[in-house]
Amino acid sequence: MPEIKVDDSKCKGCYICIEACPKKCIEISKEFSKSGYYPVKYTGADCIACQQCSRICPDLAIDVYK
Template sequence: MAFKGIIEVDTQRCKGCSVCVANCPTGSIRLSSKVNGKGYNYAEMVGDGCIGCSNCAIVCPDSVITVYRAKVQ
């Protein structure tokens, strides 16, 4: 059974520490080249490899990541 996931980042609260990037098993997160209101390069999803494992969200110190996960038919 394959899963497909999506992460939603609260970009204004993200501090761009990139701990989520280091913990993503599929390399689906990177820091954006854009900055938020505080000047941090926030995290964003890249590509369609996300499997919704929630690793990024559980290690996020600022709890800015919401994870969606659905079965692929």
């Protein structure tokens, strides 16, 4: 099953990946990261490994697995 992993230490919470995701499977985490942002996280379902999120992430915070 494809999935994404978000590096909380790099994510700055700009959320443009959420905008880019065609399957709407990225959401805002309810927990603060150490750097003081609400990072994004995988909803846990529906990822098709299209990599649109990682393409547009300015902080190289998203790894896409297949």
